Amino acid sequence: MRMKRVAVVAAAAFAFTLTACGEEGTPTPSGAGNGSGAAPASDTCSTSGTTFTADTAAAVTGSPTFDKIKSAGKVVVGVKFDQPNLGYKDTAGTRCGFDIETAQYLASKLGVDPAKIEYKEIPSANRETAIKGGEIDYYVGTYSITDKRKADVSFAGPYFVAGQDLLVRKDESAITGKDTLKGKKVCSATGSTPIQRVRDEALTEPENIVEFKTYSECVSQLLDKKVDAVTTDDAILKGYAAQSPDDLKVVGQPFSTEKYGIGLPKDDKAFRDYVNDQLEAAFKDGTWQKIYDGTLGKSGSPASPPTLERY
Amino acid sequence: MSSALYDLPGPRGRRRNALIGVLATVAILGLLAFVVYRFWETGQFEARRWEQFKFKAVQRELLEGLWFTLKAAGIAAVLALLFGAVFAAGRLSDRTLLRAPSTTVVELFRAIPLLILIFFGYYVPLQYGWSIDKMWALIIGLTLYNGSVLAEIFRAGINAVAKGQSEAAYAIGMRKNQVLRLILLPQAFRAMLPAIVSQLVVLLKDTALGFIITYPELLTVGKTIGGRLAFGLPYVPSYLVIAAIYITLCGMLSVLAWWLQRRMTRLPKSKAVEPVPLTDATRQI
Amino acid sequence: MTEFLRVLTDNWSLFADGFSNTVQLFLYSAVGSLVLGTLLGAFRVSPIPALRWFGATYVNIVRNTPLTLVFAFLVFAVPKLDVNIDYFPSACIALTVYTAAFVCEVVRSGVNTVAPGQAEAARAIGMTFDQVLGQVILPQAVRAMVPPLMSVMIAMLKNTTIAAGFSVLEAGAIPAYMSERGEPQFIVLIWITIGFLILITPLVLLQRSLERKWAVSR
Numbered sequence: 001m002r003m004k005r006v007a008v009v010a011a012a013a014f015a016f017t018l019t020a021c022g023e024e025g026t027p028t029p030s031g032a033g034n035g036s037g038a039a040p041a042s043d044t045c046s047t048s049g050t051t052f053t054a055d056t057a058a059a060v061t062g063s064p065t066f067d068k069i070k071s072a073g074k075v076v077v078g079v080k081f082d083q084p085n086l087g088y089k090d091t092a093g094t095r096c097g098f099d100i101e102t103a104q105y106l107a108s109k110l111g112v113d114p115a116k117i118e119y120k121e122i123p124s125a126n127r128e129t130a131i132k133g134g135e136i137d138y139y140v141g142t143y144s145i146t147d148k149r150k151a152d153v154s155f156a157g158p159y160f161v162a163g164q165d166l167l168v169r170k171d172e173s174a175i176t177g178k179d180t181l182k183g184k185k186v187c188s189a190t191g192s193t194p195i196q197r198v199r200d201e202a203l204t205e206p207e208n209i210v211e212f213k214t215y216s217e218c219v220s221q222l223l224d225k226k227v228d229a230v231t232t233d234d235a236i237l238k239g240y241a242a243q244s245p246d247d248l249k250v251v252g253q254p255f256s257t258e259k260y261g262i263g264l265p266k267d268d269k270a271f272r273d274y275v276n277d278q279l280e281a282a283f284k285d286g287t288w289q290k291i292y293d294g295t296l297g298k299s300g301s302p303a304s305p306p307t308l309e310r311y
Numbered sequence: 312m313s314s315a316l317y318d319l320p321g322p323r324g325r326r327r328n329a330l331i332g333v334l335a336t337v338a339i340l341g342l343l344a345f346v347v348y349r350f351w352e353t354g355q356f357e358a359r360r361w362e363q364f365k366f367k368a369v370q371r372e373l374l375e376g377l378w379f380t381l382k383a384a385g386i387a388a389v390l391a392l393l394f395g396a397v398f399a400a401g402r403l404s405d406r407t408l409l410r411a412p413s414t415t416v417v418e419l420f421r422a423i424p425l426l427i428l429i430f431f432g433y434y435v436p437l438q439y440g441w442s443i444d445k446m447w448a449l450i451i452g453l454t455l456y457n458g459s460v461l462a463e464i465f466r467a468g469i470n471a472v473a474k475g476q477s478e479a480a481y482a483i484g485m486r487k488n489q490v491l492r493l494i495l496l497p498q499a500f501r502a503m504l505p506a507i508v509s510q511l512v513v514l515l516k517d518t519a520l521g522f523i524i525t526y527p528e529l530l531t532v533g534k535t536i537g538g539r540l541a542f543g544l545p546y547v548p549s550y551l552v553i554a555a556i557y558i559t560l561c562g563m564l565s566v567l568a569w570w571l572q573r574r575m576t577r578l579p580k581s582k583a584v585e586p587v588p589l590t591d592a593t594r595q596i
Numbered sequence: 597m598t599e600f601l602r603v604l605t606d607n608w609s610l611f612a613d614g615f616s617n618t619v620q621l622f623l624y625s626a627v628g629s630l631v632l633g634t635l636l637g638a639f640r641v642s643p644i645p646a647l648r649w650f651g652a653t654y655v656n657i658v659r660n661t662p663l664t665l666v667f668a669f670l671v672f673a674v675p676k677l678d679v680n681i682d683y684f685p686s687a688c689i690a691l692t693v694y695t696a697a698f699v700c701e702v703v704r705s706g707v708n709t710v711a712p713g714q715a716e717a718a719r720a721i722g723m724t725f726d727q728v729l730g731q732v733i734l735p736q737a738v739r740a741m742v743p744p745l746m747s748v749m750i751a752m753l754k755n756t757t758i759a760a761g762f763s764v765l766e767a768g769a770i771p772a773y774m775s776e777r778g779e780p781q782f783i784v785l786i787w788i789t790i791g792f793l794i795l796i797t798p799l800v801l802l803q804r805s806l807e808r809k810w811a812v813s814r
Binding site: 217 | 363366368369371372434436437438441443522523524525534535536537538539540541544546
C-alpha cells in the first residue's frame with residue numbers, strides 16, 4: 001500500500017502547485033539577464049490604442065463568407081501567436097500586434113465586435129487547408145501572396161510588404177547575406193515561403209535545412225548554436241531581435257519581396273472586393289499608419305501603406 | 312525470484328558488490344550533477360526562466376492544457392473501448408463474413424503509425440471542404456490506433472479463459488451468445504483489466520502527438536510557455552514541468568493497474584483464467 | 597487512378613528519401629535500444645541494489661513520459677550540456693532511450709520464464725552472475741523474449757514518425773512537404789500507409805511464425 005500513498009501525496013502536491021499561490025496579473029520578466037546589457041523587453045502586450053467599433057450597417061451582397069459571419073454573429077480568424085509585434089499572445093492570453101489589429105479592424109468593418117473574434121492558431125503548413133476547409137473565415141498572419149497559393153485561396157491586399165532576411169547571433173560575422181549561407185545550418189518554419197526559397201535557390205545544402213513548427217524553436221536552436229541562421233521575413237525577425245538585443249541581430253540584407261495578404265476563401269469575389277475596399281480606406285484615413293506605428297513600427301523602421309493589388 | 316541467478320555473496324563478494332554499487336552510484340550521481348551544473352551554468356534555473364509559473368494566467372494555461380489532454384484522452388478511451396469490443400466480437404465470430412473484415416480492419420490500423428492516422432483525421436476532411444475540430448482529428452487517430460490494440464487484448468482475454476468453462480456451458484445447453492455473455496466475459500474481464508489500463512496509459516501519453524496539429528494539449532502549452540523569448544526561451548523549465556505532470560498522471564494510472572492486478576489475483580474465483588500477458592499482439596509502446 | 601500514381605511518381609525522390617531515412621532511423625535505434633535495454637534488464641536482476649534501483653527508476657520515468665517529450669529534451673535540453681548532436685542522431689538517441697525501457701521489461705520477464713533449476717545448476721558448478729545470465733539464462737530466455745521484442749520493435753518503427761516534428765526528413769515528414777507542393781493529402785497519406793504496410797508486414801509475419809514454431813517446442 002506504500003505505492004498508493006505515494007500516488008495520493010503526488011496528486012495532492014500536483015494539485016496544490018497548480019492551484020495555490022498564484023500571482024494575479026501579467027507576468028513581466030524581471031530582466032535578470034546574464035549580467036550584461038539591458039533588460040529584455042516586457043512580455044506584456046501593448047497595442048496601438050486604436051478602438052474598433054463594429055459597423056452594424058455592414059453588408060456585402062452575394063458573399064457566402066459574409067452571410068456565414070453574419071448568421072454566426074462572430075468571425076473565426078486564423079492568426080499566429082509567437083511573432084512579437086505581428087501576431088503575439090502574451091502570458092496573460094492577450095493578443096496583440098500588427099496582424100491582430102488588422103484582423104480586428106476588418107472584423108469591425110464586417111459588423112462584428114472585435115471582442116467576438118474567435119482566434120485560431122494555424123501553423124504555416126496548414127493555412128491553405130484551413131481556409132479551404134472553412135475552419136476559419138479569414139487569415140491574417142504574415143501570409144505572403146503567391147501565385148501557387150492563389151490556386152487554393154484568394155488574397156486581399158497586400159496590406160504590408162516585407163522582405164526575407166536572416167537572423168543571426170550577435171557575434172556572427174561570416175553570414176552577411178543570402179550568398180554566404182553555404183555550409184551553414186538554416187532554420188525556418190515547416191511549410192513557409194522562406195524555407196521553400198532556401199530550398200529552391202539552393203542557398204544551402206539540403207541536409208543543412210532545419211525545420212520546426214514555430215520560429216521560437218528556431219531561435220532557441222540559434223542561441224544553442226545548433227543552427228547558424230534563422231530565415232524569414234524581416235518584419236518577424238526584427239521583433240525577435242528587439243526582444244533579445246544582446247544575443248541576436250538581423251543581417252539587414254532583404255533578398256525578396258513578401259507581400260502580406262489577407263487569406264480568404266477562394267472565389268468569393270464580393271467578399272474579396274469588400275475587404276480590399278476596407279483596407280484602402282484604412283490606408284487613406286490614417287488608421288493603417290496608426291496601427292503600424294503602435295505595433296510593428298516599434299521594432300522596425302518607418303513605413304507607409306503599400307499599393308493594393310486587386311485581381 | 313531472480314535471486315536464483317546468483318549465490319548469496321560471501322565476505323569478498325559482498326565487498327566487491329559494495330564497491331561496484333558505490334562506483335555505480337557515484338557515476339549516476341556524477342552524471343546527474345553534471346546535468347544540473349550545466350543547466351545552472353546556462354541559466355536554466357534563473358528566476359526569469361521560472362517566474363512565469365508563479366502567475367495565475369500561466370497556471371490557467373497549464374490547467375487548460377491539462378483539461379484538453381484529459382478531455383481528448385477520456386473521449387478517445389471510451390470510443391477505443393467500444394471500437395475494441397465491436398471488432399473483438401467480429402474476430403471471434405463464427406461467420407467468415409464478419410471475421411474477415413474485422414481482422415483486416417484491426418490488422419490495418421495496427422500497422423499505421425498514429426501520427427499518420429491523426430493526419431488522416433485532420434487533412435482528409437479539410438481537403439473535402441469539411442471543417443473538423445482538431446480535437447476530433449486527434450480522437451479519431453487515438454481511437455483507431457488504440458481501439459485495434461484493445462480489440463486484440465479483448466480477444467486474447469476471451470481466449471485465455473480455460474476451455475473447460477465454455478465446454479461446460481455448451482454442455483448445459485447454452486448458446487454461443489450466452490456462453491460469451493454469461494461465462495466468458497465476466498471471467499475474461501478481470502484478466503484483461505491490467506492490460507486495458509496499461510493501454511489507456513499509452514493512449515494518455517499519445518495525446519501529446521496533438522502538438523503536431525496544434526491541438527492545445529499539455530505539450531502544446533509547454534511549447535508556448537517555452538517559446539517566450541522575453542523570458543529567455545525557457546524550454547527546459549517548461550518541459551521539466553510538463554514531464555512531471557505526465558509522469559504523475561501516468562504513474563497514477565500505473566498504480567491503479569498494479570492495484571487491480573493484486574486485487575484480482577486475491578479473488579479465488581479467478582482461478583480459471585490467467586491475466587492477459589502484456590506480450591505479443593497486446594504490447595504497444 | 598492515374599492521379600493516384602502520378603502523386604507517387606512525381607514525388608518519388610521525396611518518398612524514397614523519407615522512407616530510406618525511416619529505415620535507417622529504425623535500424624540504428626533497434627540496435628541501440630536492444631543493447632541498452634538488455635543492459636538495463638541485467639541491472640534489474642543483478643545482485644547490486646544500486647543498479648537494480650537505477651534500472652527500476654529509469655523504466656518508471658521513461659515509460660511514463662510521452663516519446664514526444666523525450667525528443668523535445670534531446671533537441672532543446674541536451675544542447676545546454678555543451679553537447680552538439682545533429683538532428684538525425686538526436687532522433688536515434690531519443691528512440692533508443694525510450695524504447696530501451698520497454699526492451700528492459702521484456703528482458704526481465706523473459707529471464708523469469710527460465711526454470712529456476714537452470715540458474716541453480718549453473719551456480720552449483722560455480723558460475724558467476726554474469727556467466728549465469730550471459731551463458732545460461734539469456735540464451736534460453738530468447739525464445740520467450742523474441743516475439744514480444746518484435747512487438748516492441750514494430751511499435752518503434754511506427755514511432756519513428758514522431759521525428760518529423762524535430763527536423764528529421766522521414767516518412768512522417770512527407771505530408772508537410774506535400775502540402776507545400778499542393779499535392780492532395782489523401783493520396784499522399786494512402787501512399788505512406790502502403791509504405792508502412794510494406795515495412796511492417798514482413799516483421800509481423802516473422803513474429804507470427806516464430807511464435808507458432810516456438811510455442812510448440814517450448
